[in-house]
Amino acid sequence: MDLAVLLAVIIFFLVRRRxxxxxxxxxxxxxxVVLVFGVLIAPxxxxxxxxxxxxELAQGVSNAATP
Known part of the structure; x- marks a missing residue:
């Protein structure tokens, strides 16, 4: 099992808690855990x-906001 997948599952359960x-x-x-997940998935x-x-989303929002 990939470490990034394991961390994604852990993040899912941590965020789901009240x-x-x-x-x-x-x-x-x-x-x-989220920071380590980001470092593992980035490359x-x-x-x-x-x-x-x-x-692209940020650029689209920025272009839509400028008159």
């Missing part, structure tokens, strides 16, 4: 696709 039941340490752990083709798609 936010009122979280402690500060849980929030820090979630942020750390992959899927990571490049996400970067390009987000960039």
């Amino acid at each position: 936010p009122l039941a979280r402690k500060r340490s849980d929030a820090v752990m979630t942020a750390t 992959t083709s899927f990571g490049h696709w996400i970067l390009n798609t987000t960039g």
Whole structure:
């Protein structure tokens, strides 16, 4: 099993929990896991696709906002 897939599953379950039941340490752990997930997925083709798609979306919003 790929480490990025395992972290994606962990992130899914961490985010699904009720936010009122979280402690500060849980929030820090979630942020750390998400950061590591981002570092692992960034050099992959899927990571490049996400970067390009987000960039195109931001450019489209920016162009739509300018008169």
